[in-house]
Amino acid sequence: MRNNIKAPTTNENRVIKFLILLGIVSILNFLYFFLDRESWGNTFLFILLSISLFYGILKKIYLWYNYSNISIPKKPDKKQDFTVDVLTTYFPGEPYQMIITTLEAIIKIKYPHETFLCDEANDPYLKDFCKSHGIHHVTRNNRVDAKAGNINNALRKVAKGDITVILDPDHIPDPDFLDQVIPYFSDPEIGFVQTVQGYYNIKETLVARGAAEQTFQFYGPMMMTLNSYGSVNAIGANCVFRRSALDSIGGHAPGLCEDMHTAMKLYSRNWKAVYLPKILAQGLAPSNLTSYFKQQLKWARGTFDLLFKVYPKLFNKFSLRQKIHFGILPLHYLSGLITLLNFIIPIISLLFSITPWKGNVIDFGLALLPMVGSSILIRTYIQKWVIQRKERGFHLIGGLLEINTWWIYLLGFFYTILNKNIPYLPTPKENEFATNYRIIIPNSIVALISVIAVFIGLSNDYTPFTMVMSGFAIFNAIIMLLGIYLTIKTTNENNILRNNLRKDLVAKLNSLRIKTLKAGNSLFTVTRFTALPILLIVLITSVWLKQQKDGKRWDDISAQYYQPESGSYLGIYHPDRDTGVVNLSEIKKIEKEQQLDFNIISFYLSWDKNAKNNFPEKLLKSIKAENAIPMITWEPWLKEKNTENSRKGQESILKRIANGEYDSYINTFGKQLAEFDEPVYLRFAHEFDNPQYPWSKTKGNLEEEFKLAWKHVYNLLKSQGAYKIMMVWNPWKFENMNKFYPGDEYVDWVGFTLLNYAKLNKRGKTVAFEKLYKEFHDKLYWFTRKPVMLAEFGSVKSSNSNEQSNWLRNSSEILRNEFEEVKAVVMFNSAYDNNIPEGKVYLEEYIDWTTDSIGLFSEYQGSISYRKPDTRNRISTNNRLKFKKYPRGVRYKKGLNWKDNYYVLSRKTLLKDFRLMKKVGINTILYPGGNVYDHNTLKYSQRNNINIMYDFQTFEPVDFINNEAVVTEMEEEILEKVKNLNNHENITGYSFNLRLEDYYNKPLLFEQQQAMVDWYTQLFPKIKLYSPSTPVVLNIELNSETRYILSELNKYVPADYFGLVVRDTAYLDKTIDLATKEKIPLLITSISPEFLDQININQSTAILENWQDERFTNKLSYDGMLDFEGRKKSNLRTISENWGKNNLTESELKLGILKPAVPLLAIGNEKATYHAVLYFNNSWHHENNLDKDLRYEWTLIKTDTFSNPLALKKLGNGPKITLNVPQDYENYRLLLTVTSPAEEYVLRKLISLNIPLKTKEVDDDE
Missing domain, CATH: 3.20.20.80 (Glycosidases)
Structure with missing residues (x-):
């Protein structure tokens, strides 16, 4: 059903412009986020990704530009009679029936005219047909300038009318074709009138459908806007020219895109054009992939040729709108290069374990959502002005077909660069399916390489980012396989279902199709009325959510503590x-x-x-x-x-x-x-x-x-x-x-x-x-x-x-x-x-x-349960396993909570960390497993001879008494994991934790702890059945109760070692004495770097608390041996000297921060300057006496009420920093990091912003 197109009302024009304005704001919002330097990944891939994105954005803005001023020409009241010549062409090999049908339709045009067949073959059959029907038959003895030369030959020899109509041999005009067009030539400045190029074979094949879909927006709102801009494109298939206009430019312009060339030359001579948004003639769209590719290659080569050779010569003769149009329109065919980049990015990323971008995926989605929403909603709203209602939609087949044509567009571009000619061939019109299967080789290669890259990438580096890149690669492969699908005649035909399914099923599918179309039209109608408010809501909501999310990372950040259950x-x-x-x-x-x-x-x-x-x-x-x-x-x-x-x-x-x-x-x-x-x-x-x-x-x-x-x-x-x-x-x-x-x-x-x-x-x-x-x-x-x-x-x-x-x-x-x-x-x-x-x-x-x-x-009223331990016997301590190689290790917590974690355990990160660990004498990591990085960590630790004590802390259920089903499920998961881990020779232990203080307050804690101990008593022997030679470690936190609990656990729990999590050494000596006395196998499984000097680190077996300072979206830690940037801290030096037997030179530098002399007043926005001072040569030195090679990095740390660090903000570099002191300055710390080319380890100093009155301040040295 053809659309009854009317020009937009004043209000609709305002809506269109406001939608486009919101779209541009959405784009700027996205770019502001995307271009943040901290989110850049690999520079090369980021540049490729940026090129692709900027091209897409430019293309989108150009589309919106061509939606912003829709107009429909008013039919002139004054009528003038013109003599009219209607020309069509014939090229050898084109089917007779097609040209005869077209000639018969031309004869039926009501308006008086002369009909001409420009026959390149001087075909006897067509010559006789023309003679018998009163048609002028024109031929020539050469094929110079292809179609344009054929047309010009007729214009020179026989055609003398005031108006020249040029129709492709497949285009069948309506009888009132000229009645609709001729009135516009009453304006003597009009050089040509263009109508819609319609197709009557859209339903024939998927290729035909896709090719037609690519024109729907162009012949609808885009050309209507070009009509307003005075930049209407001439379309050679059905264009109507004033003869004097053609004569002014020497006739129809030659070239592969002769119609666009002709329009450019006419505009350069100040002729004007009209676009009439009506279907007055319909032709054939390419019905198979070979025909489509030939058409697109001709257009790509032709438009690039015009851009590089003709456009510069005519540039100064164009209006501003025409300069924009003819300068940008050919760039559409650069999509081949951009599509190639889109194939290359995930392939390179997967093969080399690098990523173009490393920001937060949720933030990316929030920034991208308004841009995608604006694209969809503007497109939906503007589709009121497509030519027919059935043309509304997202045109997926057309889009997928365009992507499959990437290498054709690229070929056209390179042919232009190399100035390589391709012969002019008319767009294939033969319905008979004839496909050269070699044309799918490039797409098949891309699909194959993409799939291979996925297997290699996920095998080498299994991270959330590689999974995303794998998704893109698989998506690309699927699109490329669509090209193969379209190449095969059987699957390309639209009637495949109709011809192969039962009639009743076809009827049901047809009914479903009709209902879907009705629903689509209803949705379209609703969307048109709601597009503007929806886009406003999407934009405002996304920006607000992003700001809220950013605020929660700094201004409004709050500690995310689990509130322990207390009962009532x-x-x-x-x-x-x-x-x-x-x-x-x-x-x-x-x-x-x-x-x-x-x-x-x-x-x-x-x-x-x-x-x-x-x-x-x-x-x-x-x-x-x-x-x-x-x-x-x-x-x-x-x-x-x-x-x-x-x-x-x-x-x-x-x-x-x-x-x-x-x-x-x-x-x-x-x-x-x-x-x-x-x-x-x-x-x-x-x-x-x-x-x-x-x-x-x-x-x-x-x-x-x-x-x-x-x-x-x-x-x-x-x-x-x-x-x-x-x-x-x-x-x-x-x-x-x-x-x-x-x-x-x-x-x-x-x-x-x-x-x-x-x-x-x-x-x-x-x-x-x-x-x-x-x-x-x-x-x-x-x-x-x-x-x-x-x-x-x-x-x-x-x-x-x-x-x-x-x-x-x-x-x-x-x-x-x-x-x-x-x-x-x-x-x-x-x-x-x-x-x-x-x-x-x-x-x-x-x-x-x-x-x-x-x-x-x-x-x-609650319920008090005086829970008694399950009936159990004292275990034999003679069956306990020992480590084959005593661990000197560190907790490796970088992969925890990956969604909120700033670190990614990629192959590159793991290899760097493991090599450094070996260098400093660390042979084991205590790794909290059960997360997305298990594959990488297990693989690369084994390759680098780093043992793993696999920690099951992420499997801990919350309620051991009331959630029996959950506990059973967790037990099954643990045992299944143990079976899988048996294949890894570097698994030297399984680690479990008796730590429910974060989940329960006393007295509930007593009950849950007892239940958890009972569960471990039954679980550990089952683990031994699957992994009989791997020690099991049960970790408990060192505190005032540890000795009593440890003594009881040693009697009944069949663990091979009991690990001490040391946060305070107050009870350490007495606990070790008890363990020695009662022969309890004890292992320090977590100790903060600050306590290293309180144990004999050279001889002890210990697991250090953390490898690297943690950085999550809502909390930080300073307990690592590497800082947030992965640089070595001073506490790693001690490990390197003792475990790694590395003789290191002790740095004589000591770092300090000189604070403002005046106490802060907590008034907000108060400026204060802090100076770095260094101690060397037995004295403190200020900035004027400091080494110029030193690099100073200032970071503001935000803490909660209990001084737990939550977030950081980088302030700048230099030996001093001036900052606006927050009003609640007691909840902030200032971190200074100093690096030197001559030093392997960084110096750090962490201080409070000032000494609050009547409050004891504590400054931390690192």
């Missing part, structure tokens, strides 16, 4: 008298009355040096019998005798505890807790900042004394094996509470006292829960993420019976909706509280906190 717990403190001890019978009664099940039962216990009488063993066991966890509020009430010496009398209780005065009592208490061997909350010295308690009284620094005492108590308890205690740190006020915090290592839960004293409050009225808790909540965020317990919670009972319940109800709703960190609520359900606030009159002896509204907090 409901507890109670319910004494029957003023003793601090609870009555379990009454608690059971409350549970029954209020339908509750308490998980925590709290009581108070004062210190007593007579520890055996003091320890509440019976009560603890009774609470355990109720399936609850005891919470001991352990109060250091210490009564001193008058005989105590004066010095001790002046010291605070906390200081005396820290100094060891009560070690015997604490140790005894710890042993008894260890013997109880069940989880216990221990709330030591609660409300340490409450002046009512004696442990808060001191003449010294209370904050420091408390922290020292806390750590001392903690260490003593752990040393006695009480590793199931859970320390609850409970401040009284929120002000300055962070100064009392001893650190996450020493705290398991944070407790708060939240009691509403109602009328007994200072202001004599109830204080809302939110007001009581909000300040604690806000302050807590900045120094810990430990779970929170409301350790004393309640509201005083008052004369108003509803006041207490209303307060509790409101509190429960707020807790449910706002404060998710609160994981436990312990009701202070006491009727015996004699702590009456100062200055308040209270007639009763005790304050009553009891309530029957505890059920409001029932959702905090």
